[in-house]
Amino acid sequence: MTLSEAKEILDATVFVGHEKLEMEVKTAFSADLMSDVLAFAKENSLLLTGLTNPQVVRTADMLDIAAIILVRGKTPPDETVQLARELNIPLLSTKYILFETSGRLHARGIVGCIEKVGVDEGA
């Protein structure tokens, strides 16, 4: 689906990236732990998170994340918006909770960027 469709499904507000809404996305990763995002998220995925600090954008950039969707109605602080603009990463916000956000996208065809963690990632 396109980012614009995801925006409709989630009734989301766009803070950064109006011009990139036509990008195609297929996968996503949901987490409030940037450590886990760094360990498991894959490129070109959506990042669904309740964290709003600028490091979220930094982390997304490192991993070539397609777009960040903030959940639970979070409004990002200015420095986060600014960094997202600088690094050209779309930043959206939805009122749905993380579970609902993930579920709604999944029901419409978006899948996890990985299904489960591998054996080598176990312990």
Place this chain on the structure above:
Amino acid sequence: MREGLLAALKRLALMRGLSSERLKGEKQLRLRTLTFELPYKQDNQVTQDKKITKTQELVYKLKVKDVMTTDIVTVSPGNTMNELKEILRIRRIAGTPVVENKRLVGVIGIDDLIRCLSEGEMDATVGEKMTRKVEVLYGDEPLAHAVNKFNQYGFGRFPVIERKRGRLIGILTKSDMVTGLLKRLEIAYHTEEFRHNNNNENHVFNNIVMDKTSFHFQYRVNGQDFKVAGESIYKLKQILSQLGFPPPIIRRATIAAYEAEMNIIIYSYGGCISVSADYDHITLEARDTGPGIANIEQAMRQGFSTAPTWVQELGFGAGMGLPNIRKCADTMDIESEVGKGTHIKIVIKNTNGNGK
């Protein structure tokens, strides 16, 4: 390229204690000093002053394969001299190795071509006209051997072959040697300069040295300071991509660097990250002064963390850092001394085997 080379020479000369006044108008001399004085004559000088310079160390440490050109043009014995003419013309080269089944079987050059032209033998094959007895260098030979060979034979280039299977792997020219040495010297110089500056603990700076094929990058990380976290890595990522590393390799390097930086920020009083890269691999080192890690085995376990709450509220310090660095690395060494600090070194191999 020329500007860069001259600047490097100048800096090197300054390091050797020459004044910049003396440098003016001594281009020729400087070039000579760095090419030929280096390897050849210094063998004798060693016994005289017993002092081994960085350059001498490097001529022995560097291998032919470290500095050779790998992007080479070859012909096969079945090619005609006419075809050879076109190849030499298009690639603007004076000669090329002749290769059959990846093995070097001879060399052929512009002088062979001229002979054939004057005798009307342009339909002859390369195999008939090539020189079969070829002086070669082995990839694993120290550069010092190569220098001796250049002096001995007076050739402009040598084919480089793999010792075991005799496969052609590159060509070494004098300019490859000079460039290779300068590059390493410059990296050594900057490392030294960095160590020197590093005494000033409050000074945050970036330090990048790069050219087309390799680079060195280091920066300081302050403990407990999240504000600029990742900024330098953003730069690192751009450089790696400019150098043409494949995206998966870049990802692994940036993730490892970011995790290492986060560790320095969260747990230490401060430290530095340094990254060097060339064709084959990216080496990343993170060094900090701080409490150190009492039990490395425990720290390497996923989910084990001693991070304070404020860090965890930012989404970090979940005990994924070191395991994630290990996941990104091909090799990882970690040393830590309680009360002193931690040193991590990782290597990521470039799966393409070539940075381009």
